[in-house]
Amino acid sequence: MALILGLESSCDETAAALVTSTRDILAHKLAGQEAAHRPFGGVVPEIAARAHVEMLAPLVEAALAEAEVDLSEVDAIAATAGPGLIGGVMVGLVTAKALALASGKPLIAVNHLEGHALSPRLADPDLAFPYLLLLVSGGHCQLLFVRGVGNYARLATTIDDAAGEAFDKTAKLLGLGFPGGPAVERAAKSGDSDMVPLPRPLVGSPEPHFSFAGLKSAVMRARDENRWRPADIAASFQQAVIDCLIDRSRRAIARAEGATAFVVAGGVAANQSVRAALAELAEANGLRFVAPPQWLCTDNAAMIAWAGAERFAAGLTDPLDTPARARWPLDPDAEHARGAGVKA
Ligand SMILES: Nc1ncnc2c1ncn2[C@@H]1O[C@H](COP(=O)(O)OP(=O)(O)OP(=O)(O)O)[C@@H](O)[C@H]1O
Numbered sequence: 001m002a003l004i005l006g007l008e009s010s011c012d013e014t015a016a017a018l019v020t021s022t023r024d025i026l027a028h029k030l031a032g033q034e035a036a037h038r039p040f041g042g043v044v045p046e047i048a049a050r051a052h053v054e055m056l057a058p059l060v061e062a063a064l065a066e067a068e069v070d071l072s073e074v075d076a077i078a079a080t081a082g083p084g085l086i087g088g089v090m091v092g093l094v095t096a097k098a099l100a101l102a103s104g105k106p107l108i109a110v111n112h113l114e115g116h117a118l119s120p121r122l123a124d125p126d127l128a129f130p131y132l133l134l135l136v137s138g139g140h141c142q143l144l145f146v147r148g149v150g151n152y153a154r155l156a157t158t159i160d161d162a163a164g165e166a167f168d169k170t171a172k173l174l175g176l177g178f179p180g181g182p183a184v185e186r187a188a189k190s191g192d193s194d195m196v197p198l199p200r201p202l203v204g205s206p207e208p209h210f211s212f213a214g215l216k217s218a219v220m221r222a223r224d225e226n227r228w229r230p231a232d233i234a235a236s237f238q239q240a241v242i243d244c245l246i247d248r249s250r251r252a253i254a255r256a257e258g259a260t261a262f263v264v265a266g267g268v269a270a271n272q273s274v275r276a277a278l279a280e281l282a283e284a285n286g287l288r289f290v291a292p293p294q295w296l297c298t299d300n301a302a303m304i305a306w307a308g309a310e311r312f313a314a315g316l317t318d319p320l321d322t323p324a325r326a327r328w329p330l331d332p333d334a335e336h337a338r339g340a341g342v343k344a
């Protein structure tokens with residue numbers, strides 16, 4: 001059994017966790033920064049980086065104390081090394097390097113997206129490779145064929161905005177508050193999803209790519225018409241996103257031969273309506289559906305520690321001069337997806 005300390009700091013959550021290779025989460029500590037960013041209606045990178053500097057060391061101490069372990073008992077130290085807001089990523093990675101150097105333990109530089117991608121295996125011991133993953137978060141919307149640790153084939157991606165980003169922008173447009181995803185979900189509960197006509201970008205197109213920029217513009221036009229209740233726009237928007245996710249995932253399922261399950265991860269996977277629709281799609285296609293618990297969908301350090309545990313078991317550790325990376329695709333061979341209006 002290996003014990004891994006994981007650190008997360010790529011966006012606006014500072015987190016530290018201790019997780020074993022046998023899936024015991026001994027401690028997970030998280031400090032959100034919502035109050036600091038709320039006045040700006042979005043994440044301000046410099047404010048985020050400063051908050052990570054303040055919060056990370058106390059969270060590491062609190063995690064070790066809660067788990068009643070000493071740093072010397074940890075087998076490796078994992079931290080998000082990208083992709084994300086570079087200031088925050090550097091704070092977490094440098095902290096991990098310092099802890100690794102001081103304790104003589106190996107460093108594991110984790111791709112934040114691999115943290116999301118492997119998080120369902122922390123939650124579900126029966127989830128075996130390969131699986132089809134819908135990764136829907138604030139910065140990404142991708143369909144990936146997950147063959148194993150460090151082995152990802154990207155089947156599709158968004159050509160413009162991520163789904164979570166569309167939720168956040170819709171919340172801002174409708175004045176529903178920050179963070180946007182949960183606010184839209186709450187508002188949608190009291191709205192009628194058939195009320196406001198909104199587009200389903202790329203639905204029916206042969207490649208399973210996504211597009212959400214046009215949907216966001218349509219939400220803005222609907223708001224400016226002044227004839228719809230915000231709750232009805234929110235419900236109609238959420239349904240449009242779901243319809244896009246379902247149509248695109250259906251196409252990817254047809255290409256994911258050998259997949260043991262259809263899996264969803266990332267912040268948008270915390271949405272109950274999204275989860276229910278995806279579960280139905282999986283069932284209709286004879287695939288097992290796996291979604292991590294809600295707290296494991298949004299950013300956290302348990303998923304980083306777990307990705308660290310999976311990499312450690314595979315003998316993958318990293319040198320102390322490993323750089324922080326703002327961009328870091330999971331599938332380095334995937335072609336750049338063309339944006340709207342760009343000719344093939
Ligand atoms: N209940 C919800 N319904 C819809 N969206 C949600 C919900 N909860 C969170 N989200 C969205 O999930 C996103 C945050 O997810 P996550 O923390 O995984 O993203 P990120 O770390 O910012 O981006 P990435 O992982 O791509 O770098 C936000 O865009 C947020 O609006």
Ligand SMILES: [Mg+2]
Nearest residue numbers: 137138298299
């Ligand atoms: Mg994330």
